[in-house]
Amino acid sequence: MTKAKKSEFRPNEFVVYPAHGVGRIVSIEEQEVAGYRLEMFVISFDKDKMTLRVPTARASEIGMRSLSSPDLVDRALETLKGKARVKRAMWSRRAQEYEQKINSGDLMSIAEVVRDLHRNDDQREQSYSERQLYEAAMDRLTREVAAVVGMDEAGAQKRVDEVLTGRAA
Known part of the structure; x- marks a missing residue:
């Protein structure tokens, strides 16, 4: 059983870490922490220049997972076409919910945040905090789409933008 657990993720594989998005496992190494020898995944997030x-x-247990399937990516992009569902709660409460969805690492939840916070040119201006959440969700979504589909982030960004601008107003 423990052997199967260890081989769940491999070096050079892309993974999704809930709080940081898509990263690549650089290596698996042993490290001594507080007198214990621990086996560690070393994950690189190139865009954030973070390891x-x-x-x-x-x-x-932390929620690290493999990349979504191409089918799930298609469903997430389909979610973007839906009508924004904005609750009538106070912004601080909604902002908390959006942040939880972004940090859940769940692609569908992240797509919902992008859908709900997306503004067309003719709509009212976004507040600073709204814009920050939108950009964080958009970044997570496009990075995973890029990794799954095998394109660069600019191409993934363009694909997501096309879906968003093509939806019914």
């Missing part, structure tokens, strides 16, 4: 070390035994 993260995650204990292999806790990766799934």
